[in-house]
Amino acid sequence: MAQKKDTLRHLFAGGCAGTVGAIVTCPLEVIKTRLQSSGIAIHSVYYPQVQLGTLSGGGVVRPSASVPPGVLQVLKSILEKEGPRSLFRGLGPNLVGVAPSRAVYFASYSKAKEKFNAIFVPNSNIVHMCSAGSAAFVTNSMMNPIWMVKTRMQLEMRVRGSKQTNALQCARNVYQTEGMRGFYRGLTASYAGISETIICFVVYEGLKKRLHEMDLSANSSGEKGSTNFLGLMLAAAFSKGCASCIAYPHEVIRTRLREEGTKYKTFCQTARLVAREEGYLAFYRGLLAQLFRQIPNTAIVLSTYELLIYVLNEKPN
Template sequence: MSQKDTLLHLFAGGCGGTVGAIVTCPLEVIKTRLQSSGLALRPVFQVQLGTLSGTGVIRPSQVAPGMFQVLRSILEKEGPRSLFRGLGPNLVGVAPSRAIYFAAYSKSREKFNAIFVPNSGPVHMCSAGFAAFVTNSLMNPVWMVKTRMQLERRVRGVKQMNALQCAKNVYQTEGIRGFYRGLTASYAGISETMICFLIYETLKKNLADCKLESASGRSEKVASDFLGLMLAAAFAKGCASCIAYPHEVIRTRLREEGSKYKYFFQTARLVFIEEGYSAFYRGLSAQLIRQIPNTAIVLSTYELIVHLLGSQTK
């Protein structure tokens, strides 16, 4: 891959990530709130028949509020602007993170093609995993600040911390290590990226094969091609998110300020003991609604820019 091609992938990945971050920011705030331990759970009482006398036993339990309940709470107590908490560091970080990711993915795919069968499943999985590892390692401080800002709850009219103030607070209270909280969970989440790109690249190859077999014989891409890529990306991300979602909840808990959560497995154990298995999937609906269109926007924007600028440089 030439230097010009690398810069092209950097630019295309950055543009795609920026567009997706702006459009889906409110859903990310809602998802983060649903994942946190500070979420106000609703007490419910269930009657279970299981005693020898046949009488019912009332067992108290707690249920997490839904996505729309959290949305209404944010609007009523904090105002519409809170739905865009963390957008600053997100915009600062999303362009370089996506740029780094797509450049690392394209570069590593070239290397893995020389080791495995070219453009095979192992190539896509290894390339996606390597790119995610590099991106998470470099960008975790930015995502840490973003999560802290999204978790901050202030009543309407009270000034909230900006990104610089939040970063300063993290440094003063936790030091440099504080910026890398949740990194182990991000590494665990590499599996989601690998699954996503394996499915996406497989569907992308099948779409390309169908195009070659079509009777039209056209060589240039049209709108229907990019719609197909958007649907492929949405399906791939949806499947990957459902499979690997628990790491997101653990990562959010690790990034909470002054929390009892210290390490990946310790956090997973505490969440399971105190809240049950279902807690690992809190916020999944918001995640799917956010991530599926976001991934579709990011990948299709990336493919479109690579196609447009790539064809002009040939």
């Protein structure tokens, strides 16, 4: 009974934390996804000349010149051409998926950590690595169809005032054109991205342990809780920043694999094509937007999770 209650606490805390983070950082995720795309983001909508197809058979424009835009250029273009609502494209499936995905992730991480602590030296780096990797594998396998729909919606560009495709229409289009396999496009890149999760949690757990040791050695006061919370946010932000910079190329490959009518078929083939046609710097397009989004998002998610576990009278493992 106690174990079941413990799992429910982690599910609830993880789900709430993921929802808060998704809402706050959604505009930056849309910008990042546009920048990662081959046809839409990189040849974007600044000076229209050429017609480009969309999900429902309509069209958007793309320029003849292909100068990669920056974060502010994409933001300005979306606001001018599509309106502020487009900054929240894909938020629906994100909210549908983020709570269960974070809940499953944190619950899986907690259970895996418990199991691996019995096999390896408790709370060692190998335990954190195996736990983070196992949780990411389970979550990616379960949630890929939702993230696939979210990415397609974020890549769709429409003129301000025109009707945009909703999540159900997008999902129906994927099924009709690509079948069930279409919902699992980019899954291999997500598995490659497990390395980012492992790096993030190893660094985060190390910093959290250090903060705990510092807290024990310091004289406790009324400020203890707020200091710990701020420290956890900074630790989460730093760990995610390091992990994102190291493992970012898999994000670009995953977005390319999820594009509609794409020439990209497999992980390795996509990597070769991008390197040959656009150069190695293309693997880091959108990194700035990713850091702006992921660092505060991870800080919000992990610190909210830790806070809720604390409020629910459950000391984090």
